[in-house]
């Protein structure tokens with residue numbers, strides 16, 4: 001099955017979005033979110049792009065340039081969120097400050113802050129859905145990591161459409177590439193010569209995930225697909241996190257706890 005049919009089937013089977021909705025694609029400048037936007041556009045969905053320039057020097061400038069080129073090619077609107085201008089420091093600086101108080105991995109901190117910004121800005125832009133470039137390899141790795149951590153419930157609401165959260169302040173997240181292999185996405189981006197930054201983020205230094213990623217390189221596509229299929233089978237049996245949402249006592253954003261993950265990180 002080709003990539004376009006695979007994505008179209010996922011969208012229909014899981015009813016992740018429809019053509020009347022405004023889908024905001026979170027564009028990193030990398031191959032996955034670029035292919036995600038390209039395909040959704042080709043399939044006729046109503047798209048806008050959203051990019052966070054994290055202020056990581058020349059790397060971030062290249063990422064912003066790629067997202068601009070893509071959105072010009074697709075003739076879709078692009079919103080660029082300049083992290084340094086909004087926060088007075090780069091993502092790198094904020095992360096280091098957090099790490100001076102809390103022993104957390106780079107990607108874990110960056111991931112929480114990015115998710116927070118994307119949800120808040122998507123709401124301001126009145127988007128119905130947020131699309132990200134997560135693919136089968138990402139999802140299988142995350143599921144596997146959560147099992148190694150002894151916390152499979154962290155994967156319970158994962159899927160092509162983020163389940164189990166209903167709150168007017170929370171914009172549902174969709175993953176149209178959920179069943180696509182990373183290798184196929186990369187080949188497609190190269191074949192179409194899409195504007196993509198192929199180098200990894202200079203701050204992605206999570207050794208544990210890298211270890212799992214290296215292990216995954218030894219698995220066949222069939223084995224990786226088996227992980228996702230098994231996950232699909234047992235998903236409903238995993239104890240879900242409560243669907244009830246509160247509003248963060250500090251910033252007012254939706255959270256399952258009293259204080260959201262982002263405020264928990266940046267408070268003293």
Ligand code: AMP
Pocket residue numbers: 025026027028032033050051052053054111114131132133134
């Ligand atoms: P990552 O956590 O870096 O693997 O990224 C996962 C997904 O988050 C990507 O496929 C994008 O959809 C989105 N994303 C990552 N970085 C950015 C960024 N700087 N701006 C907007 N979206 C991003």
Ligand code: ZN
Pocket residue numbers: 248249250251252253259260261262263264
């Ligand atoms: Zn908060």
